[in-house]
Amino acid sequence: MAELTLEDRRTRHDExxxxxxxWTELRTNLEVTEAMQNQGIAAGPxxxxxDIKANSRSxxxxxxxxxxxxxxxxxxxxxx
Numbered sequence: 001m002a003e004l005t006l007e008d009r010r011t012r013h014d015e016x017x018x019x020x021x022x023w024t025e026l027r028t029n030l031e032v033t034e035a036m037q038n039q040g041i042a043a044g045p046x047x048x049x050x051d052i053k054a055n056s057r058s059x060x061x062x063x064x065x066x067x068x069x070x071x072x073x074x075x076x077x078x079x080x
Contacts, residue, residue, distance in 0.1 A: 001016065001019075029045040029051070032045075
């Protein structure tokens with residue numbers, strides 16, 4: 001696939017998406033991130049709220065914090 005031109009990739013968009021989906025289904029978001037970064041591709045994990053809540057480090061390092069509003073509690077990520 002690496003040898004495909006931009007036009008080839010556009011033409012085969014659906015096929016490539018199916019291949020990526022099949023590959024990512026077998027891996028965690030962190031495994032996908034690491035594999036992509038190892039190939040020089042800028043990547044970061046997409047975390048669900050459950051992922052964030054399960055990661056106690058995210059609270060300790062200040063990357064998330066709990067906020068309250070009148071209807072529910074939620075986690076927020078501050079912009080730095």
